[in-house]
Amino acid sequence: MSIRLSIWDTYVNPDSESDYPVKIYFGDLGKFLTDVKIDTLDKILKYACSRAKVNFLKTINLTIHQVELFIDKDPNLKLIYLVRDPRAVLSSQMRYGEFAPSAINTYSKTFCGIMLKDIQGYVKLKKTHPNQVTFVRYEDIAHKPIPLTEDLYNFVGLPLPQNVKSHIHNITTGGNDEDCPLCISKSNSTKAAEKWRLHVMDDFVQMVDFNCKDVYQYVGYLPILKASSLRDMNVPVLTDHSHELI
Incomplete structure (x- = not known):
């Protein structure tokens, strides 16, 4: 059911x-x-x-400390730790009124401070429970949806069914236009993942880059050093794909 x-x-x-x-x-x-x-x-x-043989739960409200309590009690529990570029997250939150544009400096400091603490908790948890936790960036899934999904299915010990592969293909290459931010399916998931670069201003990016630099070092995001690079999609904003935090 x-x-x-x-x-x-x-x-x-x-x-x-x-x-x-x-x-x-x-x-x-x-x-x-x-x-x-x-x-x-x-x-x-x-x-x-x-x-059900396997239960999946997606949540954005649990901290790593809270997850650790469950993992310690259940050796069959596995965690897929998903992160996204803070610039994309904050751009979306600002766009939908979570905070005023004038508050980006203070808000991004708090946001990335919480994010950093959680990431550091993940790194510790990975050392004590290496087979129960794994890390993935949203952008990596957007760029290589099927290979990354296969990796995640392997992590939880399940084969990736063909119907799921077909569904992933359909929602990452044949879905809605990237200008539909609340839509799940996208016509091009790679472009959609970095669409925020076309909406934000350079001062926004500079503040977030500065306040989130420690998060970037862990996760592998790259600062945008020149205003002219912001709209240039050939300038990368993340390192090459890697499964684990550095």
Whole structure:
């Protein structure tokens, strides 16, 4: 039973009533069930997950310290640590009102300070649990989607099915135009990954490059040294692909 959960709010308040209505999509049935209560949803998810051989969870809210607690308890748990260029992330957040353009200096300092601490935690975790954690950059997946996906499937001990390969090909080369930032599929994932370079100003990049330089050194992102290089897609903004943090 494949289940896609769609909650029509920014988040579910953990203090909300147990009959908080949500809407879930059953992939196998090809239809939605509406107004599902939280306690019922909990039973549905537990049942579905207990039947599955492998469970995947995507989250942006867990810190490495929190993950470490789970990995210490479960030798079968594996972590794929995904990072993206801070300039791309901050550009998107600014574009959608997370912070004002005038606050980029302060905001990027805080953002990359948190990111650096988390990356350093990953490096330590990799030393103690080398077979349970791996690292990948968003840009590497965008540039080489199928080879990188094969690597990640191998990491979790699964073969990459042909239908998944076809799906990846379709959403990275035949999807929506790159100007659709909230779309999952892209007509060219490589171009889409660096589309931020066409939207931001040089002073934005210079501030982020300075405040995030320690993150760059770990992850392999490159500063943009000249304003003329910002729009030049032939000037690289990351090092060659590498599976592990340096």
